[in-house]
Amino acid sequence: MVSVAILGAAGGIGQPLSLLMKLNAHVTKLNLYDIVNVPGVASDISHVATNSEVQSFLGASKLAEAVSGIDLAIIPAGVPRKPGMTRDDLFKINAGIVKGLIEAIAENSPRAFICIISNPVNSTVPIAAEVLKKRGIYDPKRLFGVTTLDVVRASRFVRDIRPNVDAATLRIPVVGGHSGNTIVPLLSLASTPLDLSNAEVAELTKRIQFGGDEVVKAKDGAGSATLSMAYAGARFADSLIRAIKGEVVVEPTFIALAADSQGAEQYRQIGAGDLEFFAVPVELGPQGVARIAPLNGDISSDERQAIAVAAEALATNISTGVEFVNTPPQ
Numbered sequence: 001m002v003s004v005a006i007l008g009a010a011g012g013i014g015q016p017l018s019l020l021m022k023l024n025a026h027v028t029k030l031n032l033y034d035i036v037n038v039p040g041v042a043s044d045i046s047h048v049a050t051n052s053e054v055q056s057f058l059g060a061s062k063l064a065e066a067v068s069g070i071d072l073a074i075i076p077a078g079v080p081r082k083p084g085m086t087r088d089d090l091f092k093i094n095a096g097i098v099k100g101l102i103e104a105i106a107e108n109s110p111r112a113f114i115c116i117i118s119n120p121v122n123s124t125v126p127i128a129a130e131v132l133k134k135r136g137i138y139d140p141k142r143l144f145g146v147t148t149l150d151v152v153r154a155s156r157f158v159r160d161i162r163p164n165v166d167a168a169t170l171r172i173p174v175v176g177g178h179s180g181n182t183i184v185p186l187l188s189l190a191s192t193p194l195d196l197s198n199a200e201v202a203e204l205t206k207r208i209q210f211g212g213d214e215v216v217k218a219k220d221g222a223g224s225a226t227l228s229m230a231y232a233g234a235r236f237a238d239s240l241i242r243a244i245k246g247e248v249v250v251e252p253t254f255i256a257l258a259a260d261s262q263g264a265e266q267y268r269q270i271g272a273g274d275l276e277f278f279a280v281p282v283e284l285g286p287q288g289v290a291r292i293a294p295l296n297g298d299i300s301s302d303e304r305q306a307i308a309v310a311a312e313a314l315a316t317n318i319s320t321g322v323e324f325v326n327t328p329p330q
């Protein structure tokens with residue numbers, strides 16, 4: 001039995017994510033929370049012929065109930081990115097939303113696994129960590145920034161130029177963070193060796209890093225990457241649920257490297273340095289992070305340089321999140 005709460009369930013990501021989680025056979029209870037429109041979403045999804053029970057929770061007064069007794073919280077809440085809007089612009093709005101949701105989880109389900117989709121992930125995950133630290137219940141093994149969309153895009157975009165590659169099974173490690181040049185695809189370590197020219201590597205890297213902009217532009221003001229993000233979020237949640245039940249699953253995620261200090265050492269040596277958080281491939285287990293999975297091979301000099309660029313930006317993103325909690329804006 002797995003009880004899941006989706007916080008922000010009526011939004012562009014939340015609705016398809018809620019549907020995908022309703023289809024997950026491991027989920028027995030699905031709590032859908034939002035500040036608008038969620039009763040209709042829950043009613044609609046409740047008609048899907050799977051065995052999980054769906055319940056809606058509308059408004060801040062119902063938040064505590066929505067997150068009581070849950071095993072897993074998935075947070076896509078917040079405003080979407082619009083044309084010309086950076087993830088830093090999003091921070092000013094989404095930071096407070098995430099902080100309030102984490103406080104409610106800490107109060108009502110302190111041992112829940114928490115998966116954060118709300119952007120900017122590079123800062124919202126540190127916000128969550130600081131809130132949990134203040135409550136004395138922080139466990140770095142149970143807090144995740146969902147970066148699965150970056151590896152999903154990496155696999156799909158390679159398929160776009162190499163039609164013989166199976167995008168569903170291709171695995172490309174993506175490390176660093178979850179915005180722009182903090183996203184570092186390690187194409188040299190793809191599970192299937194790729195014969196890519198330097199120009200193709202450069203083009204693919206840029207497209208993977210800025211794939212979200214591609215969608216924002218195509219939607220022309222009507223939203224950001226919602227359907228693909230919902231798919232990626234559901235994939236990560238399913239992997240985590242299967243791991244909780246004893247299956248060995250490896251997924252990328254933005255975590256505190258303290259979750260596995262020994263496994264983190266390889267990533268610190270290639271450029272993560274003393275960063276508190278970094279996106280890495282993680283072997284998931286019943287307690288969350290079982291270990292940080294090692295990279296199988298040497299990265300290229302260009303990839304090492306890209307990690308150095310990412311690390312510099314990440315240091316600022318992380319400190320922004322930490323400072324938001326410890327020195328809140330006046």
